Amino acid sequence: MSPTSHPSSAVPGGPHAPGGPDARHGAVVRAPVTAVTCLEDRAHVERSVVLDLAAGVQRVRLGPVSALAVDRTLHAEPTSGPAATVLDVRLVRAWEPRGPRPPAEDDSALRHRIHTLEQERRDLEQQRDRLDARLGLLGRLVTDLLREIGEGTGFGEAERPRWAGELDRVDAERDTYGERLRTVEARLGAVAAELADVQRAMDLAEVEPSELFAHIDVTVAAAEAGPVGLRLSHLTPCALWRPAYRAVLDGDALTLETEAVVWQRTGEDWSDVRLTLSTARSALATEPPSLGEDRLTLGDRTAAERRTVDVELREEEIGDLGPAPVLGLPGVDDGGEARVLAAPVPVSVPSDGRAQRVPLSAFTTVARSEYGCSPEVSPLVTQVVRGENRSGHVLLAGPVDLVRGGGFIGRGTLDFTTPGAPVELSFGSRDDLRVVRETEESRDSVGITQRTVITRTVRLHLSRFSAPGELGDRVVVLRERIPVSEVAAVEVRLRKEACSPAPEVDAEGIARWDVTLAPGGRRTVTLVYELSASSKVAGL
Template sequence: MMVRLVKTAGTLSSEPGMKSVTFALTLTCLWPVSEALADRIDLNAPASSATVYPDGASVTRIVEFSAPAGQHQLVIPDMPAGTDPAALRIKAEDVTLGSVELQSARNLPDHATQPPAITAAQASLREAHDAVRQFDRSQQALATRAEALRQRAQITRDLLQGDSRLPADEIPETVERMGALIEDLLAQADEQDHQIAMREPDRQPLLEAIDRAEAELAALREDSSNHETLILTVEATGQPAQIAITGFTNAAGWQPDYELRLDRQADSLTMQRGVTVWQSSGEDWSDVQLTLSTARPQSRTDPTHVPSWMPRFGRPDATEDMVMAEEFSAADAQRGANLEMAAAPIGAAKMSRMGITVVYDYPGRVTVRDQADSLRLTLDEKQLTPDVMAEAAPRYDDSAYLIAESVNATGEPILPGAVTLYADGALVGRSQIGLVADGDKLRFGFGPIDGLRAEIRLPEEIAGEDGFIRRSNTMHETATLIVENLTDEEWPLRVVDRIPVSRQEDLRIEWSAEPEPTATDPDGRRGVLYWESPIAPGQTQEIVLTTDLRWPDDNELLR
């Protein structure tokens, strides 16, 4: 039995039933038949499908071939440079898989068949050179024709000057006839020169075509040199066979990108969902089936290890010992966390929604170029039911803002990403949206409403810089919140302000408001107050908010 050192590790599957067999090889046992006697089959395996995660991608290649029954060596030279052999997963159908080798440090003894893309680029370069040569030949033919015409005119002129045998009465007619011939010949020669000059600009595009073909060939050759070669030894059955090769790359990712369109007249909020996909894996993904997954195979799978905490008390001079004990405990906790992280396995890609993982199968096929700009793809469109209002915070802003609140009723989570906002057809701006679970509330701001002015007024003659009157152990503020509607429409208005919140029993806080707020501590935001009511065109609303703070003597208020 022969033994050969190989580099790779991965998962093998073979007939019958495509049962997967995991391998992690440093030595591979080969069949007794010498590989030198095996037929060699050169194949190309471009990417056919990709599952892209937020921070990586699984790329699958499908190799289909037919071979007579017996042992064969499959040579696949277009694996991207940097392919991780430990991440390779190989499944074979209608063929038995033997040894697997990934070559990067050296080439095969005899080179694999040249990639078809390079062959096509070489043919294009030859065609470009042929086009220039053909053009130059046609230009030269015109120049030769012009020179021949001028020589004929010169010969005719020489004959006319040297012929003295003509009768005197025929000389005028002969001169006229020969002169007309010379003139016609020279005119034809000039026309050839004119054609040459008119055609000369057509040469530059042909030269540029050569430059493009040379650049394309150079890029393909460089790309080819940056690839690794996968060598599979198989036992064929004589039937058409298929091998699926899946690898993982860190150099890829995707993120959501949204458009939100608020139409107040139609009372609708339309969310157009898209994604931006990028990759720099070392190869173009041409015409691949794309799947987007929210799984993060490279992230931690376990929570942080929480160590025990055992505090103690002692004499003041034992402080140093306590500090050392705390530092030891912290170091031990960190070691535990590191051990947990090191033991975390790599997660597997999921091709359907399972638990908290969401998968999008993009319809049709797409092309994602290597190291190119991000590709934006449109996913779908969702309709949300908005609650539209104008919201003013006079303590901080001088205008009210257009707000739309809704509930995520899409049946799936809204993932974090950038969002472009439109209000009544006009572009408002760009923002970010966080994760919104299915059924959770969401809120979007669509910019200021210039006709809804907001301000806060404080009694200047008695107020300090922040509106408070201070004494040794008291503080008092009376603030007037004002919103004025200068638009020609009625708005549902929410005015937002806050009062201080005490977390100490001896810090006493009293407040009053006229009118009373319609909501206090909304969504658990302690001390926040809402006043909600419509505001008509030309109307001004005022809210008077009074706040008093009192604390023990010989203490200071810490902001």
Template sequence: MRRLLFSTAILLASPALAERIETTARVTDVTVYPWGAGVTREAALDLPAGAHELVIPGIPQGIDPASLRIVAQGAVIGATGFQQERALPQAPAKSPQLRAAEDEVRRLQATLGERDAGVAEIKARAEAAKDTIAFLMNLAESDLAGGGDIATLTRTVAEQLLQARQTAIRAGLEAAAADVGREDLAEELARAEARLEALRGPQSERGALVVAVQGQGQPARIRITSLTDQARWEPVYDLSLQRREGRLRLDRGLLVRQDSGEDWQDVHLLLSTARPMGQSAPSELQPDFPRLGDAEAKHYRRSAQPLVAEAAMDAAERAAPAPVAASALVGLVGETVVYDYPTPVTLRGGADALRLPLDSHEMTAKVVAEAVPRRDDSAYLVADTVNTTGAAILPGDATFYADGAMVGRGALERTAPGDDMKLGFGPLSGITLERRVPDEIEGDRGLIAKSSERRETAILTVRNLTDEDWPLRVIDRVPVSTQKDLRIDWSADPDPAETDPDGKRGLLVWNATIPAKEERAITLTTTLRWPEGQVLIGGD
């Protein structure tokens, strides 16, 4: 049994002794990741029994040779070579569409060439007539000067001049008529050439697979999988808010790009959140062994080469994770989401950014006018909602619509099912904001206290210039002390409804309704005290 297996291995690993068969492998399935893609090709052929060398040209050189995997039904796969720099001559089969486009370009080129040749012939007759006129004029002058029969010569020259001029006029008219429509024909040719260029696909360098196979005298199906890093996908979102109804629609889509060096025609497409091109295991830390020594030895070590090597190793460890595109879907630890697109997809290399609709979800929203007077001069339309899609919302670009009008673009963060979401839908120019500081005092409180003080009183004013009442949320902040010697006190009128929301220390939130054509004011006083002789650093 061992001898039989050994002989079979030698047979399959010796393609030079086998019959060469050339075939093509069409891309049938593609799995696109946030960075990279897995590409599957299939070749079907009648494979006679015995050893053969199977040549599959047209393989893009951008694939990772180490990722090549080949399986077969109806055959046994042996040694596989991926030829790149010195690939075997390739004659990839042309599709019927490509052949038809080539025939159309050739037809239009011939038609345009015949038209131009006909116009050139007519113009040549006109030029010949002009040359005849010049010749007759010169001839008449020379004969008249010689004293010949003036009357006869005059009649002859006049008749021939008339004929030549008539010929020139007719030729000019014929040339103008023949030239009509040339511009339309040239535009049609340009469109046909553009279509042909699009069908030809990217003109990149291609390689060839050379596979040793053992045929079994039956139809064989060869399946080839490989990885390329020249593809990616990212989620995109449209969020449409119906303000008065309190409804929010989330439309999810997938934006796919690839520059693999070939076109993917009518392929089965999967979009996966896995990252096979990136880091697959946690980073590894090395032991750290600090040592004690005198000051000179420490100084010497800090300036010596071992320190440089240590720093380089630390930098390498920090850089160990493979780079992931900015659109990578992060945060799905321990799980992979796969979107199986239901219809075949065509994606041309380096040419298409394909947006695929995924699904839509209706959510309820609480609409408020959110005001941040410290930073903005108008309130913003904000929708508070909850992720009720039943799945995580992945990071991606988003376009926001309010009552049918686009109001801005932004990005969504990863949001787990059931988590709260706060979405902004543009400024409300009819609700204006102002933050004034009429009273600010800084100085000593006296020699007894031995301390310094800073007090600020701010007036936050919100004016509703619209004709409707608005639910209002006002946000401001007070400083937070992280030192026991710095004492901070504050007071507000009215009191805020919430302090330190979501653990954000120092933030204050007021909730109210502001009627139409009215204003609301908030007074916020902050006092900072610190010991005498020290200086306050930071703060607005």
């Protein structure tokens, strides 16, 4: 049976009976959105409504709802009241004429011209009414003035100069406003004629656009009469969210505010709804991918391959736990596990496609600042602030608005951070600190085996440009990387006796110096290391 062939069932009781709305005589019952779970690229919408139902089977139409709702995800269930069973629930869509509203950007030039002419006609009609009222007032003023002249003449009180002046002034104003009224009426006639021509042209060229509206038809079997609560849910596209943050650095305190930026253009506003943000991806397929054959074959090395070892320098980024970075507008990076965040208070999100910021949480932690520089990457000295994640939930990767000293200083990026893990933010570079990097390289062959030794020297010149009267030392952390060998034929050795001063080197080959600079001070740091390879190594 088609959706439109169901007979409408009358519901007994008054139109505003206690317990909820009445849907008899085919009336449409409003079902507002009460809760929304916003996913990465769509939203799960819930609606709640209480209906006064009679005993037996009856159908109720709810809505209107978004025409973008996904039919196969529509679900309805009773939540309160007498025993009731939902027998059927479906979406019914219909095209209806669009109500009066300004034309959209993609409407035709004729429709835009009609809107302009109608607006001009309304303005001219308002001007005509004001001029008519003004001329009527001047006419009454002339009548009163002539009555005053007659009465004054009868009593022998002649004031000819004043009367003549008043009559001249009133006549001049009547002529002025009369001419303006004739101009407005002429323009109004021209606008009306042009509007009629454009309207006829549009009637021949276009059809009045309609809008697609949707309603939900629910068939319910109630054991007895009374109010029954229903909860309906469905998925709808054209809604998404992304995390955003605001970091405020005040001395040794770091305040991090977590927000959700929500966009939605589903066709209906979300007013005072319970908003939940989820990283679940309902669009992903649940079936495992098909596996193909991967054949491995073994072959003997040639004599040339046995005599030489090919090596190459490879750049490798040192990464921590968390999602891999993505280019462009990122998805919601959740570290491979679905995360759920909830707005603390009901929120409203209009269906205008614009970004709406929803506060989620905020915390303050002790900030540990470090002035660091990696001269091989950039000569700038950056202030890096670290603190502990005390929000109680996972901080997803997203942009951060940086505030320091009461002012906005820029925007950074926050990586995926678990509760209790350190939060690391960069608050921009320092203009009073500069680093200059110089490198030297020498290549020698030593020993009977003609072993190749490459010696590299890196000098880092650090300067502090202090303002007059500035006091206190500043510690700058310098980092320089040393190659790490993965083959036994190549050895890397740090020459600590030639380094000034000797750095601390970690397992990843990162050399670190903590350099203390007084106001206006200068320091030079030297790093020397050797790459030693046998004669059969090629590629260095």
